Amino acid sequence: MNHVQLESSLKQHGPGSLYLVVGEEDLLRDVAVSALTQAVLGEEGDAFNFEQFYGDEASGGDIRNSIAAVPVFAERRLVVVKAAEKLNARESERLIECVNNPVESTTVVFVSSKMDGRLKFSQALARSAVVVDCSPLRDAQLPAWIGREAERVGLCLEEPAAQLLQEVCSASLYSVRRELEKLASYVPSDRAVTAADVYQLRGMEPGASVFDLALAIAEGRRGRALSILARNLEVGEAPLRILGSLAWQYRRIWKLKDLLAQGGREGEAARSLRMDPGKVRTFLNRFSESHLALAIRLFLDADGRLKGGSSSRPKMILERLLLTLCEEPAGKQSDTVLSPQASPKRSVTRTVSNVRTIKSRNRPVR
Numbered sequence: 001m002n003h004v005q006l007e008s009s010l011k012q013h014g015p016g017s018l019y020l021v022v023g024e025e026d027l028l029r030d031v032a033v034s035a036l037t038q039a040v041l042g043e044e045g046d047a048f049n050f051e052q053f054y055g056d057e058a059s060g061g062d063i064r065n066s067i068a069a070v071p072v073f074a075e076r077r078l079v080v081v082k083a084a085e086k087l088n089a090r091e092s093e094r095l096i097e098c099v100n101n102p103v104e105s106t107t108v109v110f111v112s113s114k115m116d117g118r119l120k121f122s123q124a125l126a127r128s129a130v131v132v133d134c135s136p137l138r139d140a141q142l143p144a145w146i147g148r149e150a151e152r153v154g155l156c157l158e159e160p161a162a163q164l165l166q167e168v169c170s171a172s173l174y175s176v177r178r179e180l181e182k183l184a185s186y187v188p189s190d191r192a193v194t195a196a197d198v199y200q201l202r203g204m205e206p207g208a209s210v211f212d213l214a215l216a217i218a219e220g221r222r223g224r225a226l227s228i229l230a231r232n233l234e235v236g237e238a239p240l241r242i243l244g245s246l247a248w249q250y251r252r253i254w255k256l257k258d259l260l261a262q263g264g265r266e267g268e269a270a271r272s273l274r275m276d277p278g279k280v281r282t283f284l285n286r287f288s289e290s291h292l293a294l295a296i297r298l299f300l301d302a303d304g305r306l307k308g309g310s311s312s313r314p315k316m317i318l319e320r321l322l323l324t325l326c327e328e329p330a331g332k333q334s335d336t337v338l339s340p341q342a343s344p345k346r347s348v349t350r351t352v353s354n355v356r357t358i359k360s361r362n363r364p365v366r
Contacts, residue, residue: 003032006132010039015076017102019109020084020125023134027173029111032132033080040078040107048072051079055086055112060094067098067106077106084110092121099124137173139252142166149177150193153184160195167210167249172241210245214253217325218286225322229315239314240306243321247299254292257284291325298324 001009021032041050051066063081071077081087087095099121102108110129115122137145146165150157157165165176182201187193216224232242256269266277269284302321306314 001130002133003028003035006032006130007035009130010035015039015107016130017104017107018099018125018129019107019132020115020129021109021111021132021134022113022115023132023136024113025134025136025173026113027177028134028137029113032134033109033111036107036109037078037080040076046074049074049077051077053079053081055081055083058087058091060087060091064094064098067103067108069106071105075105078109079106080109080111082111084112085115087121089119089121092119096121096124099128102128139255145173146176146180149180153180154189155180155184155187156192158192158194161193161198164195164198164209167245172244175241210242210249213246213322214249215283217322218283220326222323222326225326226319229318229322233315233318239318240303242318243299243302243306247295250287250292250295250299253284253287256280257287260284295325 015036019032019036021029021036023029037045037050049071053063053066058081063079066077066079069077098108110125115125117123117126143162143166146162147157150162165179179198179201183193183197186201187197213225213228216228229242233239259269260266260281266280269277269280298321302317305317
């Protein structure tokens with residue numbers, strides 16, 4: 001189940017004994033753990049009946065003893081094990097019995113970005129636990145999620161504002177939530193949020209979004225691309241966020257190319273890109289298959305450098321990335337020009353780090 005289904009299940013049936021909250025989207029993991037905490041301990045919490053461990057610090061024996069403890073003046077205890085993937089094989093095997101035979105008076109929540117399916121513990125957990133999927137949202141799911149979050153903070157978003165938030169904050173749901181909370185304190189309650197509000201509150205000028213950056217790359221305008229990068233860095237946008245947003249935009253471009261190749265309509269692609277339907281094919285055809293494949297490799301390389309020893313010079317890393325992407329001549333047509341009659345090709349989607357998934361027909365992304 002997902003985090004929404006979890007909240008519904010907790011309201012109807014109450015908490016169970018064993019959960020695995022797993023997936024790479026940290027906000028969704030936190031939402032799921034918060035829902036379980038409230039269901040077990042109540043809104044005010046209960047320190048006597050709560051214990052939290054971290055997989056890289058705790059021993060399997062300590063976790064097992066906590067699970068077996070008796071609740072203090074309550075029906076249930078809550079034991080949360082974060083970074084469960086960091087439990088080594090020896091420590092995790094001490095917990096297999098607790099997983100196979102859960103303690104009825106204790107709710108145990110294992111939290112992880114990704115479990116190693118080869119371990120006996122992971123296999124037992126997958127069989128016995130209620131699994132809460134916290135994978136990154138698909139593009140089609142983001143608008144509804146943004147709408148729910150906006151409603152939660154009392155905002156009404158105009159469609160251009162919602163699309164802009166999706167573009168500029170696509171690499172992190174936490175980033176979207178922060179922007180919505182800032183907008184809630186900035187925009188009067190009697191009017192809808194506009195794209196201009198989003199630009200102003202983020203300190204961005206119109207024309208500095210990830211779409212504009214991709215357009216500058218497509219046109220081979222190196223100076224324009226570097227200027228957009230500089231403006232985003234100046235307003236405090238994190239380098240990894242910029243990289244993640246650009247990767248997300250490239251993924252969307254590849255998906256829309258695939259959509260049109262399979263006979264899809266320009267109108268659907270135009271709504272996604274906020275473009276004139278008559279210009280969609282021309283824009284997408286600027287991104288050749290070889291260019292998109294190159295971009296995948298460059299994004300992965302830049303992601304590793306930003307997180308590694310080169311993280312002290314993030315601007316230079318991103319500038320080098322943009323200059324390389326701009327090397328193809330402006331207006332160069334795709335290796336296969338899009339047309340409704342083009343034969344469909346299926347592709348594989350993987351997730352890499354916090355850089356949004358990029359589709360590759362040529363090689364799997366690891």
